Amino acid sequence: APVIVFENVSKAYQKGTPAISNINLQIRKGEFVFIVGSSGSGKSTMIKLMLKEIEPTNGKVYVNYKDLSRLRRGQVAKYRRSLGVVFQNFRLLKDRNVYENVAFAQRVIETPNRIIRRQVPAILSVMGLSDKHKSLPSELSGGEQQRVALARALVNNPIILLADEPTGNLDPKNSWEIMRLLEEINKRGTTVVVVTHNSDIVDKMQKRVITMNKGILISDEQKGGYTRAH
Ligand code: ADP
Numbered sequence: 001a002p003v004i005v006f007e008n009v010s011k012a013y014q015k016g017t018p019a020i021s022n023i024n025l026q027i028r029k030g031e032f033v034f035i036v037g038s039s040g041s042g043k044s045t046m047i048k049l050m051l052k053e054i055e056p057t058n059g060k061v062y063v064n065y066k067d068l069s070r071l072r073r074g075q076v077a078k079y080r081r082s083l084g085v086v087f088q089n090f091r092l093l094k095d096r097n098v099y100e101n102v103a104f105a106q107r108v109i110e111t112p113n114r115i116i117r118r119q120v121p122a123i124l125s126v127m128g129l130s131d132k133h134k135s136l137p138s139e140l141s142g143g144e145q146q147r148v149a150l151a152r153a154l155v156n157n158p159i160i161l162l163a164d165e166p167t168g169n170l171d172p173k174n175s176w177e178i179m180r181l182l183e184e185i186n187k188r189g190t191t192v193v194v195v196t197h198n199s200d201i202v203d204k205m206q207k208r209v210i211t212m213n214k215g216i217l218i219s220d221e222q223k224g225g226y227t228r229a230h
């Protein structure tokens with residue numbers, strides 16, 4: 001069964017033009033999917049619906065085989081922690097070092113210390129950050145900060161990784177490094193969904209591409225490109 005399903009989903013923030021209209025979409029376990037479209041086309045709205053930060057006006061969203069409309073209030077925080085999420089602006093804890101930023105994701109789910117001490121260095125090593133574990137975010141480059149954010153998103157082994165403009169603040173070299181890591185994570189079995197404006201990356205990677213335009217899903221192609229649908 002697909003791990004992400006949008007069933008006739010619409011979202012209107014207020015009366016008037018909806019932010020997204022009648023979206024039908026299925027993403028299977030292990031897929032790598034780009035969501036593209038110009039600013040205001042509804043991409044962030046789709047991510048917010050998957051995180052249950054907002055509710056659809058119509059339709060249903062299922063993630064991890066759960067009907068999100070049936071999640072009780074008390075279950076939402078736990079549900080969100082079951083997903084890996086990264087953002088354009090990294091959202092790291094500024095007063096904690098790299099190790100503690102990643103360990104924090106495990107402490108909040110009460111992972112035993114002996115597991116944290118094993119898993120944090122392991123994921124920092126995968127991200128090429130072993131020698132930065134004591135650095136503060138302010139001492140790191142943008143690319144390094146995004147790798148810390150990725151380590152934090154992945155340390156609990158989520159089934160799904162959601163990335164909202166993960167390369168938006170990075171130069172091309174660091175953007176490609178993040179994409180290489182996302183591809184590696186996907187090869188290990190995690191479903192990866194990436195919202196991006198980076199047409200160069202989308203065109204070269206030849207993954208599934210979902211294109212949004214003014215709130216409507218206008219194309220969904222396997223091995224797609226950014227430019228073709230525009
Ligand atoms: P994208 O991520 O593709 O830039 P968004 O999903 O952020 O698009 O926005 C889709 C539409 O919904 C836009 O017209 C935007 O102005 C509107 N929108 C987004 N968030 C809100 C909000 N909180 N209140 C009102 N309108 C919003």
Ligand code: ADP
Nearest residue numbers: 013039040043044045048087088089164165168
């Ligand atoms: P991003 O570029 O990452 O999509 P935005 O700057 O579009 O972020 O949105 C930042 C915040 O403002 C979001 O929480 C979004 O929901 C809200 N927002 C976006 N568009 C509107 C809008 N037209 N009216 C009210 N809030 C909005």
